[in-house]
Amino acid sequence: MFTVLVDLRVRPERLEEFLEGIGINSRASLRDEPGCLRFDVHQHSDDPNRFVLYEIYADQSAFYEAHRTAPHYAAWREVSTRCVVPGGHVNTFATPAFPADIPENPDQNPSNRETA
Numbered sequence: 549m550f551t552v553l554v555d556l557r558v559r560p561e562r563l564e565e566f567l568e569g570i571g572i573n574s575r576a577s578l579r580d581e582p583g584c585l586r587f588d589v590h591q592h593s594d595d596p597n598r599f600v601l602y603e604i605y606a607d608q609s610a611f612y613e614a615h616r617t618a619p620h621y622a623a624w625r626e627v628s629t630r631c632v633v634p635g636g637h638v639n640t641f642a643t644p645a646f647p648a649d650i651p652e653n654p655d656q657n658p659s660n661r662e663t664a
Contacts, residue, residue, distance in 0.1 A: 549585070549647050550608045554601035556628075557636030563597060569627030570599070576620035577603075583610025585652035604644075604652055 583606040592598035
């Protein structure tokens with residue numbers, strides 16, 4: 549599994565366009581990409597122009613090869629260029645420390661979980 553956390557700062561005058569574009573991208577990623585297991589869009593509670601994306605992919609290939617070459621991703625990049633503040637896009641790449649605890653894990657098996 550491969551996790552992508554994205555921190556975004558959006559131009560206030562482009563907020564509605566951003567929300568429409570990221571909604572299309574996140575839903576298409578889940579619908580059209582078998583390797584995209586989760587794609588959440590979170591708006592900061594104290595700043596309506598800041599967002600965090602929480603994405604989980606089956607593996608790095610599902611992100612780098614399938615997601616980044618998808619037609620909806622190309623459309624999203626155009627929206628992002630117009631809407632995100634220059635320098636306001638930071639990606640953090642990670643792997644789950646406890647992948648068996650993630651419900652979207654295709655290998656998740658309740659018998660793998662340690663019980664108290």
